[in-house]
Amino acid sequence: MKTVVIIGGGITGVTAMYHLAVQKPEWNIVLIEQDEQLGGKIRTVTHGGFTIETGADSIVARNAGVMPLVEELELTDKLVYNETGVSYLFTDGTLHKIPEETVFGIPTSTESLQESTLLSEKGKQEALADFEKTDNPFGPDDSVGDFLTYYLGPEIVEKQIAPVLSGVYSGKLHNLTMKSTLPYLLEYKNKYGSIIKGFSANKETFLGEKARKKFISFQGGLGTLIDRLEERSAGARVRKGTAVTKLEQKENGCSVSLQNGETIEADDVILAIPHHAAQKILADASLDQHFDQFQNSSLTSVYLGFDIPDERLPADGTGFIVTAGSGLTCDACTWTSRKWAHTSKDRKLLVRLFYKSTSPHYAALARMSEKELVETALADLEKSLGIAEKPQTVEITPWTNLMPNYHLGHGQAVAELSEKLNERYPNIHLAGCSYFGVGIGACIQNGRQTADAVLQNGHTSKKE
Numbered sequence: 001m002k003t004v005v006i007i008g009g010g011i012t013g014v015t016a017m018y019h020l021a022v023q024k025p026e027w028n029i030v031l032i033e034q035d036e037q038l039g040g041k042i043r044t045v046t047h048g049g050f051t052i053e054t055g056a057d058s059i060v061a062r063n064a065g066v067m068p069l070v071e072e073l074e075l076t077d078k079l080v081y082n083e084t085g086v087s088y089l090f091t092d093g094t095l096h097k098i099p100e101e102t103v104f105g106i107p108t109s110t111e112s113l114q115e116s117t118l119l120s121e122k123g124k125q126e127a128l129a130d131f132e133k134t135d136n137p138f139g140p141d142d143s144v145g146d147f148l149t150y151y152l153g154p155e156i157v158e159k160q161i162a163p164v165l166s167g168v169y170s171g172k173l174h175n176l177t178m179k180s181t182l183p184y185l186l187e188y189k190n191k192y193g194s195i196i197k198g199f200s201a202n203k204e205t206f207l208g209e210k211a212r213k214k215f216i217s218f219q220g221g222l223g224t225l226i227d228r229l230e231e232r233s234a235g236a237r238v239r240k241g242t243a244v245t246k247l248e249q250k251e252n253g254c255s256v257s258l259q260n261g262e263t264i265e266a267d268d269v270i271l272a273i274p275h276h277a278a279q280k281i282l283a284d285a286s287l288d289q290h291f292d293q294f295q296n297s298s299l300t301s302v303y304l305g306f307d308i309p310d311e312r313l314p315a316d317g318t319g320f321i322v323t324a325g326s327g328l329t330c331d332a333c334t335w336t337s338r339k340w341a342h343t344s345k346d347r348k349l350l351v352r353l354f355y356k357s358t359s360p361h362y363a364a365l366a367r368m369s370e371k372e373l374v375e376t377a378l379a380d381l382e383k384s385l386g387i388a389e390k391p392q393t394v395e396i397t398p399w400t401n402l403m404p405n406y407h408l409g410h411g412q413a414v415a416e417l418s419e420k421l422n423e424r425y426p427n428i429h430l431a432g433c434s435y436f437g438v439g440i441g442a443c444i445q446n447g448r449q450t451a452d453a454v455l456q457n458g459h460t461s462k463k464e
Helices: 011-023 066-072 110-115 121-131 144-152 154-169 184-192 195-201 203-207 223-231 275-282 285-291 362-366 370-385 410-424 440-455
Strands: 003-007 028-033 044-047 050-053 079-081 086-091 094-097 215-218 237-240 244-250 253-258 263-266 268-271 296-309 317-322 332-334 348-356 393-404 428-430
Touching: 003 011, 003 253, 003 263, 011 028, 011 223, 011 440, 044 393, 050 296, 050 348, 050 393, 066 440, 086 154, 110 121, 121 144, 121 154, 121 195, 144 154, 144 184, 144 195, 154 317, 184 195, 195 203, 244 275, 253 268, 268 440, 275 285, 285 410, 296 362, 296 370, 332 370, 348 362, 348 370, 370 393, 410 428, 428 440
Parallel strands: 003 028, 003 268, 028 237, 086 317, 268 428
Antiparallel strands: 044 050, 079 215, 086 094, 244 253, 253 263, 296 348, 296 393, 317 332, 332 348
16 A cells, blocks of 8 residues: 655645545555644634634635636635736825736736826826837746846836835835746737737736625635645645654655654655755755755734725725835735635734835844734824724734745746756655745646656555
């Protein structure tokens, strides 16, 4: 009987466990998670009449494999979709609507460009150069910031696009590759001769009725998905609250040592943990130069729930992103009770503020007590929304050094590490958002792909 050990109980590891357990119920599948609960960055808590996601708050429905998995798990009747509405940028002490017919702040027409209140007339004229510049000296590993600045000009990138894209991908725009952010930009420029024309031709994909409700969750929160995956992984052994201390390659497989003194002999091991944790467990100096190329950032999430109606928020809005030098400490604010109706039982106000390590304020924030963080968040709310009441519910979650940051050399770093690992440890499989894509949808897909790789690595135990 083949034994597979999965280290890491986030969405990637749990998805891999599920697919292996379903396809090979006769195998010995063991998942090891050092925390007392599964889910990783998916963690749902409820109190004060609010449903709160301390990590990821939704899944992009169009990502490959998401909806088929939801249907397979019989969770369709528990699905909820995001409420649609206006997103804002907070700049110069004011909320500015991001023009509705934009994608990540990129205009899809000359009309949506002219509609922007964030840009000067000069900035709008610079962006029109996109229709004139037909050369394309860029490739998938080039900077998305450099690409957009070249065609649309620096003002629209700095004031309208960068705040949105940097917020989504947790990094500075000029350090992020086309491939890891918006790979279709190259296709649009080559096919249509213009980024704006490309988005116009594909507007339905991004701004159509289906696309507007593109995010999903569940009535009981995203934790519902983790619970159902565990429930449907019948036969797999789940070990919570214990850590792996050592991983060794043996002649016929791997030896996995646990904190409690137990040792598991495995045919294959899936490392579905952050890259720095994988590096520590492997403890192989020859791999350090490869692991050291990966970068993470940090994020502190602050939820505030109030005994005031959600109607106090600006009409039709779902949140705002903060531009540099705006006078706020936060990087973004989601109006959670407005965006996700299921999160507020009585339609009371629930907001979530994000504080990222890319901000110049973060070093000071990291030293703050919970009380000081709440005071900072309340000051941001009063400046931006005029809300001065005290919250009834507070939930603060620091995600320290756990947010993957894909730099320009990320793809090459993954390829080099994978090649070296395969040479030295053919039975160990890397998985997860440190390497293969951020977002729950990407992790679901990677979990399944990793399970398939294990299935193809031999269907019987090498020890038999």
